[in-house]
Amino acid sequence: MLADLHTHSLASDGVLAPAELLARAENNGVNLLALTDHDTMSGVQALQASLASGELQTTVELVPGVEITTMVNGACVHVVGLWLDSAHLGLQRLLNGQRQVRVERAERIAFKLEREGMQGVLEGARRHAGDAVISRPHFARYLVERQYCTNEQQAFRRWLGKSKVGDVACIWPELEEVVATVQSAGGVAVLAHPTKYGLTRTKLDCLVGSFSEAKGDAIELVSGAQQSNVTNDLLKLCERYPVAFSTGSDFHSPAQTWCDLGQQPAMPEAAEPIWTLRQAAA
Numbered sequence: 001m002l003a004d005l006h007t008h009s010l011a012s013d014g015v016l017a018p019a020e021l022l023a024r025a026e027n028n029g030v031n032l033l034a035l036t037d038h039d040t041m042s043g044v045q046a047l048q049a050s051l052a053s054g055e056l057q058t059t060v061e062l063v064p065g066v067e068i069t070t071m072v073n074g075a076c077v078h079v080v081g082l083w084l085d086s087a088h089l090g091l092q093r094l095l096n097g098q099r100q101v102r103v104e105r106a107e108r109i110a111f112k113l114e115r116e117g118m119q120g121v122l123e124g125a126r127r128h129a130g131d132a133v134i135s136r137p138h139f140a141r142y143l144v145e146r147q148y149c150t151n152e153q154q155a156f157r158r159w160l161g162k163s164k165v166g167d168v169a170c171i172w173p174e175l176e177e178v179v180a181t182v183q184s185a186g187g188v189a190v191l192a193h194p195t196k197y198g199l200t201r202t203k204l205d206c207l208v209g210s211f212s213e214a215k216g217d218a219i220e221l222v223s224g225a226q227q228s229n230v231t232n233d234l235l236k237l238c239e240r241y242p243v244a245f246s247t248g249s250d251f252h253s254p255a256q257t258w259c260d261l262g263q264q265p266a267m268p269e270a271a272e273p274i275w276t277l278r279q280a281a282a
């Protein structure tokens with residue numbers, strides 16, 4: 001089983017249309033694919049409709065998912081919901097609220113960047129976002145386009161990353177609410193890329209503990225081009241908690257070759273994959 005359970009499309013801050021992402025996943029040999037755009041399932045719903053009508057055909061099993069921003073002990077982290085019912089009213093209410101927070105955050109980011117002398121920031125980010133809600137990568141693409149930065153990584157380092165001018169604090173829902181909503185929509189809740197929040201080992205252990213106490217289902221053990229020692233350390237840290245494990249590329253763009261679809265390292269054999277538990281339950 002080649003699984004990739006964390007990916008993004010044009011529906012949020014990725015660069016491929018959902019159908020293009022599905023085709024690339026199939027070409028890369030992915031068997032199980034989750035589309036997990038930020039705070040929206042519009043891309044998933046478009047794929048489901050095209051597959052149901054016969055417009056699209058694929059050998060890939062599509063997992064309906066979403067990546068939700070939440071708060072844990074005052075810190076911002078992400079939860080990936082998998083195998084979701086996108087029509088669930090509670091989930092829809094949560095995602096509608098998330099998108100409104102993103103709209104307000106975008107306006108504040110644009111104001112702060114324009115105060116630094118940049119021009120047309122909000123309109124430029126909106127153009128890059130298209131039909132999606134504006135996210136920080138859309139701002140980064142505009143800053144590169146206008147030559148305020150040489151690449152998107154530099155845009156985050158100088159303007160959009162943590163503690164920079166464009167780092168705008170938001171009030172996101174608490175972890176317990178997000179986990180409960182995901183599960184009430186028939187899904188499983190996965191703590192996304194826990195080693196990428198810049199936490200000490202003690203704080204990482206605290207985060208995993210809080211996630212377990214909130215009845216979360218799985219930890220994203222592998223995320224993108226991750227070193228094996230990071231994976232093994234995380235697996236060992238999780239031994240005390242009743243969680244399964246997930247894996248994903250966190251794919252956004254083919255240009256980011258280090259996190260192409262399905263190309264992340266394999267999970268260790270000792271890790272219980274979330275999809276085997278899901279299949280057993282089904």
